[in-house]
Amino acid sequence: MVRILALREKFAHMSSVSGYDALYSHFADDILIDSIFCNFKKMHPRGVGRLLETASKFAGTSGFYNASSFEAESKLLLKYLSGKYSLIHYSYGESYYSLLGKIKKKQKTAIAVTHHQPVTWWQAHESSFKKYNNANAVITLSEYDKEYFNSHIPGKAVCIPHGVDVNFYKPLPSAEKTDDDTFRVIFSGRYLRDMETLARVVKKLSASSINIQFDIVYIDKAKVWQPYLIDIMGLPNVVWHADVSEHQLLGLYQHADVCLIPLEDCTANNAILEAMACGLPIVTTDLPATKTYLDSSMAIAGRKENADDLCDALLMLNNNITLKTTMSVNARNKATASFGWDIIANKTLSLFKSLQ
Structure with a gap:
């Protein structure tokens, strides 16, 4: 015993x-x-x-x-x-x-x-x-x-x-997904997130010609003080979420196309694991600890504090449906098989x- x-x-x-x-x-x-x-x-x-x-x-x-x-x-x-x-x-x-x-x-x-x-x-x-x-x-x-x-x-x-709870965090059945051409990107979390690089990515791609929406799960707008975050709050393609329930968060993952998580540092990362379990390709910062969880079959890693790398990764996934679909399947499989x-x-x- x-x-x-x-x-x-x-x-x-x-x-x-x-x-x-x-x-x-x-x-x-x-x-x-x-x-x-x-x-x-x-x-x-x-x-x-x-x-x-x-x-x-x-x-x-x-x-x-x-x-x-x-x-x-x-x-x-x-x-x-x-x-x-x-x-x-x-x-x-x-x-x-x-x-x-x-x-x-x-x-x-x-x-x-x-x-x-x-x-x-x-x-x-x-x-x-x-x-x-x-x-x-x-x-x-x-x-x-x-x-x-x-x-x-x-x-x-x-x-x-x-x-990660792979029975709760799981992909939405394909029959329930909305069929439109909006490329949905979700960001979630607070600790050790590189918020300044996130803001630069959002700003750059919001000014591009692609039909992109950013769902940002963070603290309440009233508590945000960083000028670069206040800058992107009012953009028409940015949807800000605070104090979401676990089911609301699950819905956001399930309706997203990709998870974007710029990082300052990390050991493990809840949002990355939850997004993987929901079958999302991961775009994140290249850090030594993430290699325990991610590989090139389901993730694209950019250089630290480099918004251009992350923008290029998102554009690649938006333009290549086959790649995005393959990485989605690999992400879910890795989550269920290992985590x-x-x-x-x-x-x-x-x-x-x-x-x-």
Whole structure:
């Protein structure tokens, strides 16, 4: 019997079928999971908040570790000391793994930590690696990240990619698709997105002769402050979406022709996986971590901060229906064959069992 003690977080901006926490609902029924949930943005009463914040600065080694982190990890520690567990899993290591990296742990209880921040973030926080003497395994979300971690903590890092719900995120049956000549491009997400390059792409192609529509899923217009984004909001071929439900987001993916995601950096990317599962070719930035998920059969990658590369890719897909169709099929097949949550959960559970 595998009994897991998990420190988890469900982010408010992610739907019930998105985000890393979906992993836990895909483990086999005979796996027992005790969970401590944390809200990284939780507000505390002033006195308690100051005490927790002071403690977090003593315990933590990164800017992600705060008062809420210390509170949640303290609860985890108490539960760990009072129970018998096969393994402790930190689902977001940057935000929560600290105390158990500094105290002596029970020898029979393994610790696995999943990390989500890119290598560039870790390069600025390399002092954090000291606490991994207590960890048995680090789960990275890309092969590139695994190589970096193993250069600092040899043999402890294993790549298990992020997953996607391929039963929810799926292509629209062809009979239900609208038949018009509008080329629909969807952009979705916030974190580590290259919004300035996105704006340049939208502006350039909006001025071209092609019939193109951009569906931009982002924050509410009233909260946008960047001049280059305000510039494109009023364009007639730009449809701005905020606070969409998971079903609305699914509909936008299903009616799109391609997913455009310019990136500043990444490890895994929810929007890319969701779009792939819906059978969309991906146009994105060429970054080392994306190669775990994408290849040239379903994606076109441009140089960083290069709007012209991304525009050329979109024009190619607009002009070549055969290429777009082939890449669409390949994207869906890659998502179902490699990144469905059942596949990822089985790989994760195999790792957990190997650590007992």
